[in-house]
Amino acid sequence: xxxxxxxxxxxxxxxxxxxxxxxxxxxxxxxxxxxxxxxxxxxxxxxxxxxxxxxxxxxxxxxxxxxxxxxxxxxxxxxxxxxxxxxxxxx
Amino acid sequence: xxxxxxxxxxxxxxxxxxxxxxxxxxxxxxxxxxxxxxxxxxxxxxxxxxxxxxxxxxxxxxxxxxxxxxxxxxxxxxxxxxxxxxxxxxxxxxxxxxxxxxxxxxxxxxxxxxxxxxxxxxxxxxxxxxxxxxxxxxxxxxxxxxxxxxxxxxxxxxxxxxxxxxxxxxxxxxxxxxxxxxxxxxxxxxxxxxxxxxxxxxxxxxxxxxxxxxxxxxxxxxxxxxxxxxxxxxxxxxxxxxxxxxxxxxxxxxxxxxxxxxxxxxxxxxxxxxxxxxxxxxxxxxxxxxxxxxxxxxxxxxxxxxxxxxxxxxxxxxxxxxxxxxxxxxxxxxxxxxxxxxxxxxxxxxxxxxxxxxxxxxxxxxxxxxxxxxxxxxxxxxxxxxxxxxxxxxxxxxxxxxxxxxxxxxxxxxxxxxxxxxxxxxxxxxxxxxxxxxxxxxxxxxxxxxxxxxxxxxxxxxxxxxxxxxxxxxxxxxxxxxxxxxxxxxxxxxx
Numbered sequence: 001x002x003x004x005x006x007x008x009x010x011x012x013x014x015x016x017x018x019x020x021x022x023x024x025x026x027x028x029x030x031x032x033x034x035x036x037x038x039x040x041x042x043x044x045x046x047x048x049x050x051x052x053x054x055x056x057x058x059x060x061x062x063x064x065x066x067x068x069x070x071x072x073x074x075x076x077x078x079x080x081x082x083x084x085x086x087x088x089x090x091x
Numbered sequence: 092x093x094x095x096x097x098x099x100x101x102x103x104x105x106x107x108x109x110x111x112x113x114x115x116x117x118x119x120x121x122x123x124x125x126x127x128x129x130x131x132x133x134x135x136x137x138x139x140x141x142x143x144x145x146x147x148x149x150x151x152x153x154x155x156x157x158x159x160x161x162x163x164x165x166x167x168x169x170x171x172x173x174x175x176x177x178x179x180x181x182x183x184x185x186x187x188x189x190x191x192x193x194x195x196x197x198x199x200x201x202x203x204x205x206x207x208x209x210x211x212x213x214x215x216x217x218x219x220x221x222x223x224x225x226x227x228x229x230x231x232x233x234x235x236x237x238x239x240x241x242x243x244x245x246x247x248x249x250x251x252x253x254x255x256x257x258x259x260x261x262x263x264x265x266x267x268x269x270x271x272x273x274x275x276x277x278x279x280x281x282x283x284x285x286x287x288x289x290x291x292x293x294x295x296x297x298x299x300x301x302x303x304x305x306x307x308x309x310x311x312x313x314x315x316x317x318x319x320x321x322x323x324x325x326x327x328x329x330x331x332x333x334x335x336x337x338x339x340x341x342x343x344x345x346x347x348x349x350x351x352x353x354x355x356x357x358x359x360x361x362x363x364x365x366x367x368x369x370x371x372x373x374x375x376x377x378x379x380x381x382x383x384x385x386x387x388x389x390x391x392x393x394x395x396x397x398x399x400x401x402x403x404x405x406x407x408x409x410x411x412x413x414x415x416x417x418x419x420x421x422x423x424x425x426x427x428x429x430x431x432x433x434x435x436x437x438x439x440x441x442x443x444x445x446x447x448x449x450x451x452x453x454x455x456x457x458x459x460x461x462x463x464x465x466x467x468x469x470x471x472x473x474x475x476x477x478x479x480x481x482x483x484x485x486x487x488x489x490x491x492x493x494x495x496x497x498x499x500x501x502x503x504x505x506x507x508x509x510x511x512x513x514x515x516x517x518x519x520x521x522x523x524x525x526x527x528x529x530x531x532x533x534x535x536x537x538x539x540x541x542x543x544x545x546x547x548x549x550x551x552x553x554x555x556x557x558x559x560x561x562x563x564x565x566x567x568x569x570x571x572x573x574x575x576x577x578x579x580x581x582x583x584x585x586x
Contacts, residue, residue, distance in 0.1 A: 021259065021260060022258075023258055023259040024256070024258045025255055025256055026255035026256075026257055073254050073256070076250065076253070076254055077254070077256060080246045080249050081242055
């Protein structure tokens with residue numbers, strides 16, 4: 001998957017976003033993506049969003065309305081990645 | 092931004108990151124994003140006012156770590172070449188350090204080494220900044236690749252069993268794997284370590300993709316024991332609209348051929364990184380070719396000094412403001428697919444038979460009848476079957492005193508796809524085959540497809556030439572290392 005992609009949300013808003021990671025879930029059978037807003041000159045804090053997605057014509061159609069279980073799973077994915085990154089940083 | 096504020100900003104980011112992660116992953120996201128930006132070398136090299144300050148800060152705080160890792164990689168892969176490398180090499184031998192991960196020891200070593208150099212840190216801060224910037228960019232990119240891979244693997248392991256997470260992909264942050272492997276020397280030696288990597292199923296191919304714009308594939312082939320081809324695709328650090336692609340095909344016994352081609356790729360990487368972007372304007376194309384020749388001459392002299400009979404062919408392209416300048420030495424070729432969807436060979440082979448063919452058919456095609464055009468095509472394709480097709484009269488190194496590259500400049504809006512080849516591909520594929528593959532293949536898979544076809548297909552000479560002693564009746568697919576670099580030029584793409 002590209003680093004910078006056009007994402008269309010559930011309300012049909014389209015914008016450029018930077019992908020942090022993506023994965024598939026065997027439990028829900030869906031694909032998920034975690035992303036932030038994309039800016040040419042980043043500054044300040046960026047909010048990270050997540051949702052399930054389908055890819056069509058180089059665009060990601062993302063649904064950010066997730067169930068509690070899905071939210072928990074995404075939190076766990078992110079936590080695991082952060083923990084791994086931190087572990088490496090402490091070396 | 093003054094140093095104190097900067098230092099605070101960096102530490103605050105760390106602090107916020109560390110605090111927020113306790114509160115839940117999504118809340119930590121902003122800090123994580125900042126953290127990743129901090130780790131991103133592109134952030135530091137972007138043209139913002141804080142750049143120099145950041146670099147200077149990093150120079151003092153982190154130079155030793157990055158320098159030491161750089162030296163460690165160098166010292167363990169080749170003989171030490173200077174005072175720093177020699178010191179570190181001795182230290183490594185003494186302490187039997189085998190892994191880069193022992194940061195503390197390595198950092199201490201580097202500090203002590205630098206300390207011996209007359210108060211290194213008191214030297215001109217701009218100079219330190221420049222060194223640090225280069226090392227930082229190289230090392231962070233290298234580290235980031237390893238780190239992302241490791242994090243991905245570890246996280247996947249944990250998440251799969253607990254949450255049924257599959258295919259976790261953490262997006263790499265624009266790392267140029269091709270350049271990294273050229274610089275650390277693994278591109279040419281990696282074929283023994285990897286199996287089933289890349290889309291050439293079951294083959295030890297290396298595939299590279301830079302932002303879905305530049306692509307490269309290199310494969311050892313079926314017969315050779317060494318990978319003597321080197322390939323490099325890269326952007327100019329100051330502006331990504333300027334690009335360079337090159338293929339070098341090593342020649343010479345033992346492993347010297349691969350060293351020669353690798354050396355060309357490495358030196359060209361550093362040269363292009365520092366190349367004055369003013370030379371990339373269309374008015375300065377003459378100056379650019381002179382600079383390029385002078386650099387190739389320098390590399391030629393170095394290779395001649397280091398290796399008795401080793402050398403390499405070379406084909407490279409520099410994409411400038413409005414034109415692409417292509418240089419070639421030997422029989423590595425460049426082609427482009429024009430706006431008219433036709434395939435054109437841009438370069439001339441430094442091969443006697445090719446030169447004869449070119450002299451015979453060099454006139455504009457408009458003057459040729461259809462029969463003559465067919466004959467031209469047939470004769471061109473016969474060249475690769477000639478027994479003397481591997482004889483070239485120009486190369487870099489191999490004891491040659493002078494390097495005389497051929498240059499040709501192509502307007503950027505005249506082509507949609509630019510391709511560079513080692514002869515392992517062009518010996519096995521005719522121009523007609525290259526054209527057909529280029530037209531039918533998605534450009535993202537083009538370099539892989541061309542290499543795969545060159546390895547897998549045998550070519551047979553037309554029946555009437557089968558008993559002619561000047562020709563080989565069959566060219567076996569994969570007889571040589573096969574390498575392709577591709578640039579998808581959106582400016583010239585009207586397809």
